[in-house]
Amino acid sequence: MSAILEIKDLYASVEGTEILKGLNLTLNTGEIHAIMGPNGAGKSTLGNVIAGRDGYTVTAGEVLFKGKDLLQLDTEERACEGVFLAFQYPVEIPGVNNTYFLRAALNAQRAYRGEAPMDAAAFLRLVREKLKILDLKDDLLKRAVNVGFSGGEKKRNEIFQMAVLEPTLAILDETDSGLDIDALRAVAAGVNALRDAGRAMLVITHYQRLLDYIVPDVVHVLADGKIVRSGGAELALQLEEKGYTWLQQEDQQVLESS
Amino acid sequence: MAALALAEYVNAELAAETQSLSWLHDLRTQAQQSLQAHGLPAEGSENWRYSSLRSLLRKPLSVSTDVIVDEQQLLSLVALEKNDFRMVFVNGLYQAQLSLVPVDIQISSLATELKQQNLSAYFTPLPEAVDAGFSWLNASRFEDGLYIKLEDNQVVEQTIHLIQLSVGDVLSHGRHIIDLGADSSLSLNEHFVDLSGVAAGGLLNTQMHILVGKNARMDWTRTQALGSKSMLVDRVDCQLSKGAQLHCTHLDVGGLWIRHDFNVELQGEHGFIQVDGVVLVRGRQHTDFHTRIDHQVENCTSRENFKCIADGRGRGVYNGKILVQPGADGSDSAQKSANLLLSPHAEIDTKPDLEILADDVIASHGATVGQLDEDALYYLRTRGIDVPLGRKMLMRAFCQEVIDRVKAPVAREQLAGKLDQVFTQMEIT
Numbered sequence: 001m002s003a004i005l006e007i008k009d010l011y012a013s014v015e016g017t018e019i020l021k022g023l024n025l026t027l028n029t030g031e032i033h034a035i036m037g038p039n040g041a042g043k044s045t046l047g048n049v050i051a052g053r054d055g056y057t058v059t060a061g062e063v064l065f066k067g068k069d070l071l072q073l074d075t076e077e078r079a080c081e082g083v084f085l086a087f088q089y090p091v092e093i094p095g096v097n098n099t100y101f102l103r104a105a106l107n108a109q110r111a112y113r114g115e116a117p118m119d120a121a122a123f124l125r126l127v128r129e130k131l132k133i134l135d136l137k138d139d140l141l142k143r144a145v146n147v148g149f150s151g152g153e154k155k156r157n158e159i160f161q162m163a164v165l166e167p168t169l170a171i172l173d174e175t176d177s178g179l180d181i182d183a184l185r186a187v188a189a190g191v192n193a194l195r196d197a198g199r200a201m202l203v204i205t206h207y208q209r210l211l212d213y214i215v216p217d218v219v220h221v222l223a224d225g226k227i228v229r230s231g232g233a234e235l236a237l238q239l240e241e242k243g244y245t246w247l248q249q250e251d252q253q254v255l256e257s258s
Numbered sequence: 259m260a261a262l263a264l265a266e267y268v269n270a271e272l273a274a275e276t277q278s279l280s281w282l283h284d285l286r287t288q289a290q291q292s293l294q295a296h297g298l299p300a301e302g303s304e305n306w307r308y309s310s311l312r313s314l315l316r317k318p319l320s321v322s323t324d325v326i327v328d329e330q331q332l333l334s335l336v337a338l339e340k341n342d343f344r345m346v347f348v349n350g351l352y353q354a355q356l357s358l359v360p361v362d363i364q365i366s367s368l369a370t371e372l373k374q375q376n377l378s379a380y381f382t383p384l385p386e387a388v389d390a391g392f393s394w395l396n397a398s399r400f401e402d403g404l405y406i407k408l409e410d411n412q413v414v415e416q417t418i419h420l421i422q423l424s425v426g427d428v429l430s431h432g433r434h435i436i437d438l439g440a441d442s443s444l445s446l447n448e449h450f451v452d453l454s455g456v457a458a459g460g461l462l463n464t465q466m467h468i469l470v471g472k473n474a475r476m477d478w479t480r481t482q483a484l485g486s487k488s489m490l491v492d493r494v495d496c497q498l499s500k501g502a503q504l505h506c507t508h509l510d511v512g513g514l515w516i517r518h519d520f521n522v523e524l525q526g527e528h529g530f531i532q533v534d535g536v537v538l539v540r541g542r543q544h545t546d547f548h549t550r551i552d553h554q555v556e557n558c559t560s561r562e563n564f565k566c567i568a569d570g571r572g573r574g575v576y577n578g579k580i581l582v583q584p585g586a587d588g589s590d591s592a593q594k595s596a597n598l599l600l601s602p603h604a605e606i607d608t609k610p611d612l613e614i615l616a617d618d619v620i621a622s623h624g625a626t627v628g629q630l631d632e633d634a635l636y637y638l639r640t641r642g643i644d645v646p647l648g649r650k651m652l653m654r655a656f657c658q659e660v661i662d663r664v665k666a667p668v669a670r671e672q673l674a675g676k677l678d679q680v681f682t683q684m685e686i687t
Contacts, residue, residue, distance in 0.1 A: 052639075053636055074639070075636065075639040075640055076640075076642050076644045076648075078640075079639065079640055079641055079642035080642045084640070084641075090637070091631075093631075093638075093655060095654070095656060095657070096651055096654075096655045101641075102641075104647065105638075105643055108643050109642040112642065144655075145637075165642070
């Protein structure tokens, strides 16, 4: 078992405001980690820092991806190396056909790896096969990227893209938000189908609900920019039951007793 | 004849008339007099305020001479099937050996047709506005062009291509007449292309007169892909009868300095005009689109949708005049001008220009100027698409709405293919 992602004492800020304050996290191959935490804890910031969004400034610490310094790479290079971010709010791109977009992405990644581009016929076979896994209709391919998609379709489209691009590290940023229970199951089934010994996933969520379907190996609690607690899947259940304030009270007690 | 600066053509003598057509002689003389009196559009003209001729006037230009272009060269410029009907003009002169003409309709070169019949009605009256210099220049000197006359009920199933090819530093004056009888229908794909290379470029001064008869329909695409030194001054005058429909889509992706004047008179009830355009200006390219839609009678519809992308030091101008005449109630007009301004040195000048003199009228207009969507670009990048490709994809996507509005599938595919080619070849950082 080797580390796919190692985050060491990471500090990051957005528009001058420090959001991540000494975050440490290690994901090994084959693992799924969940990150939970209250609003404003820095969950989405973590996803965007790993993906390389402009405006997210790392002020200290390091992020290693398969041993490489990820922070030295451009956003698209990170993607080509195998980092995938499933967006909390997938972006609508009118005028860009979903199939064209996905084939351009796949071929950009293949070119980066020194592989020949995939032709249209082979690509179509690939996407048809992946559509089946996610129980998505063919007509999704013909539509503009995310335009006119329902909330559930957008999230499934994210997982569909992940299925086609087959990343080494997938970050799912609140993929459960705005989903009804059927859509949630479909998304979770898609994610579970992609569980693989060579892949790691970081599932960012507010609620324990998603973790009933995507059972994590480790659950972390992120609060005020750092991981304050890590545990097994049962930690999520405790959080669901007692709320985040429970942790704060516990910490307080620990503090007082010492 | 040696090359003259464009400005010198205003006072240059007309060539000795080769045809003994008195009406044509009179027309040319009158046009030349107006040209000498008023010159080419001056700096002060409101219609030309964003399109200064200053740099053009010094440009040395020669008159058309015979240039041999072979079929291979033609096919390298325009995607044509072997059997596609085409009328090919090189520097304004008809090329029979490159053309392929349907036999069951009246279609020929204007030079040929002038010898057959009196066409004076198509040329008069001459425009009188003081800034009509290019029209007079054309009227006094035109030699050739496309002539199509459809009889009532004639439906031309197969698309006809009009190809205007420019070679070298030549001033040409294409003159085109399309006259569609009642209930007839025509699909025309027009192409402005260039074999001048990167060092030279001509000035095409074209004029087109289009009559769309009662309940007739014309579907028209115009692709301007001239070379990087060429210029185009293009004027179109359309008259639509009752129930007539004209759908026209422009793709302006080439040239150095381009001016379009697209004038439409809706003369009969329930006429419909759609004029759309995609304009791309980069480097030092300048493209000025002036449309003028004149709702003269009741219950006509006009639709305009223009998209302009300006990068580098490019400049895009759009002026959309809508005139609704007194009594033209029930007029329905919608105009949209959307623009992408991608560089601090590029410029967009867009102006809706509505003059509504009737009461019961729907007239909507909207103009936007923006940049590429950074969120969309980030999204593309997180999938592995680099910035240059991502920017191209978003620019191409910006144009798609106009392409989607083209009704004829073949024409739509052609325009889409041309745009794909332009963006694929575009160098961008």
